[in-house]
Amino acid sequence: MRLGRRGCRPLQLSNSYLILPGFVDIHVHFRDWGLAYKETLMGGARSALAGGVVAVGDMPNTKPHIRTAELYRRRMEEGSRLPIIYRLHMGVPEDVGELHAAKPRSVKIYPEDVERYGWGHVEAVGRACAELGCLLVFHCEDPAYFRGGDRPPEAELACVERAWAVARRTGTRIHLTHVTLPQTAELSRGWATVDVTPHHLLLDRENCRHRGLCHVNPRLRTPELRRGLLAALAAGMIDVYATDHAPHTLEEKNSGDPPPGICSLDVALSLLLSLWRAGVVDLGDVVRLYSCRPSRLLGVDVGIERGLFTVVKLEEFVVRGGEFAGSCLHTPFEGFRAFGRVVATAVGGRVYFSNGEVYDISPHVDRA
Numbered sequence: 001m002r003l004g005r006r007g008c009r010p011l012q013l014s015n016s017y018l019i020l021p022g023f024v025d026i027h028v029h030f031r032d033w034g035l036a037y038k039e040t041l042m043g044g045a046r047s048a049l050a051g052g053v054v055a056v057g058d059m060p061n062t063k064p065h066i067r068t069a070e071l072y073r074r075r076m077e078e079g080s081r082l083p084i085i086y087r088l089h090m091g092v093p094e095d096v097g098e099l100h101a102a103k104p105r106s107v108k109i110y111p112e113d114v115e116r117y118g119w120g121h122v123e124a125v126g127r128a129c130a131e132l133g134c135l136l137v138f139h140c141e142d143p144a145y146f147r148g149g150d151r152p153p154e155a156e157l158a159c160v161e162r163a164w165a166v167a168r169r170t171g172t173r174i175h176l177t178h179v180t181l182p183q184t185a186e187l188s189r190g191w192a193t194v195d196v197t198p199h200h201l202l203l204d205r206e207n208c209r210h211r212g213l214c215h216v217n218p219r220l221r222t223p224e225l226r227r228g229l230l231a232a233l234a235a236g237m238i239d240v241y242a243t244d245h246a247p248h249t250l251e252e253k254n255s256g257d258p259p260p261g262i263c264s265l266d267v268a269l270s271l272l273l274s275l276w277r278a279g280v281v282d283l284g285d286v287v288r289l290y291s292c293r294p295s296r297l298l299g300v301d302v303g304i305e306r307g308l309f310t311v312v313k314l315e316e317f318v319v320r321g322g323e324f325a326g327s328c329l330h331t332p333f334e335g336f337r338a339f340g341r342v343v344a345t346a347v348g349g350r351v352y353f354s355n356g357e358v359y360d361i362s363p364h365v366d367r368a
Contacts, residue, residue: 010284010287019311024055025051027059028044034063038249038328039247041086047326049084054302055087055298057106060072060088060108061110072090072104089107090108099125111141135173141217142162151219160176178244194238201275204221215260215261216244217260234281240290241294267331267333269310270338271333272289274338311342319331319337321334
């Protein structure tokens, strides 16, 4: 089930610039609706364009949670007005018939869904997805292993076993998102695709100490596990790179009970290019992990020849959250040295981001 590598070719403009196919982030939280104080659809699109991202897969845990065909269609209609290609992972419905009405490309399974409905209902969703051809996207942590605020690595491994059983019994396609363990990448081979985030690759319990900004689900792991995940990436065991860009206000993140989530969409490509510069991955890997493969999972067609591209200046820079283009202006990557500054992003042949400025903007025509 590993995705192919055809059609992922960057172009060298000069010694200082690259033109790359538009990037695709399959895991973002653009909030809005009852959570617009954290981020809006347009604010999220601005962050995407600043980061060289031309297509996104948005998550359903808005307010209200997108569990019905009516809400799914409403959100998709709103997303169609954005200047980027917008796709949406539907939430788990109480009535599986809602999936047949909505016909989503994908359904997101949270640990909270397992707690609320049970694994039997998740399997019923899997059977419906097998009929509809949709993808089951797992936040793979089994809540039976949570102890108070502790969410140990064993919860991820237990969920992998459960997800494999769902795949075996239903025949549906499975994707495991924001995996944190090299064992997960190994165990998934042959029956699921997996993605990793920049924060699980680059941050751990030792080098990320701000209680609020570093709080995320799944949790940051030990330095040893993080290095193991990075080695799995270098070995080609990871299918997709995705941010899990999840904005909250700085006041929330500095509170005594910070919500989980990290902002990185504006700089995720540059963080990945830093790994290219360090020799962890090659440039073809960068494009496969963050453009070619995720575009196939989302069912979108991106590429330079379609006018969906980003131009990168090959220079080092220091990450500053205050320079981000969306509503979220804080990040645990503050002060990191990244490489490859996005200087232009085009969608449908139209440049929407250039030299630090996002143009406000009518939507492109999405024929992907």
